Amino acid sequence: MSKMSKKLDIRVIVGLDFGTTYSGFTLCHVDDDLANIKTNSEWPEELGRLKTNTVLQYDNDFTEVELWGKPALCKKPNRKGKDTETKPVELFKLHLGNCLEKYKPKLPVNFKKAITNYLGEIGKLIKETIPKYWEGIDFMEHVLLVVSIPAEFSESDKAIMRECTFNAGLIGEKNSEKLQFTTEPEAAAVYCMHSSLREYKLTEPGSKFIYFIKYAYY
Template structure:
């Protein structure tokens, strides 16, 4: 794939592309180089201990009080339900991206736990992705 990038600002050093999807999310980045003949685009494949081609699940696992994220992405969905009960973890929070889509009817949007707004879920998820 050939990519030509002309920065609007010469101070830009990295370009990041993020896909924040309903079920899966991913990102890629490229360093802006002096030699613009070839720019290497790096697609993230490491997701907090899970190796996955390009994307991870858009999901969060909160602690029993919904105060902190204890796992995210594929890791939020991987524990078996019996293990989740043993540690008193609530059901993972998923599909919160649907709240950003204007023409999705309210009845199609997921019911989120009372303690979690969709804005908080989005901020928490983006924070974990950003930490990568």
């Protein structure tokens, strides 16, 4: 990470967990200790939770996003009647990976559009949150975005995620090094190494450990 920081002038690392049903993010300055990682807990109309719903509410033409996160599930009924209401769009991440076709939800918009729109909305919040902790951070110049993905994601799936992230305005170039992917098992192993293993003094060279991943749609 230090080599990349010097080359690209990375100052803040954003860890984005884009999940099937819930999503969240953490922030860390490269000069800070790992104990100072900031996990976001302030979401639209919701405080104190580490994640929010991976859901979108579009306008009647499915052109613009009206609500996202938990508020997208709690939209008040339109007085004109339910016939004019659009339903929340969710589970669009299932269109990536090795999910069987019969389990992929039918969406009123292209799944790439939904992913792009959601990344765009959570990206706006990330950009608003960074200045609360550190001044002088140019998002496109000083931020490294690390997105966790399922281990079974193919190169094609990664390419789609990269395309959507670019279209969402979170990176300046589609092939930017400022977007990196890590598999969920890798992320879990790193967390284990920097938390539980240190707690039980198992970080000495030669120490061995086994970790188990329980797969579920989150």
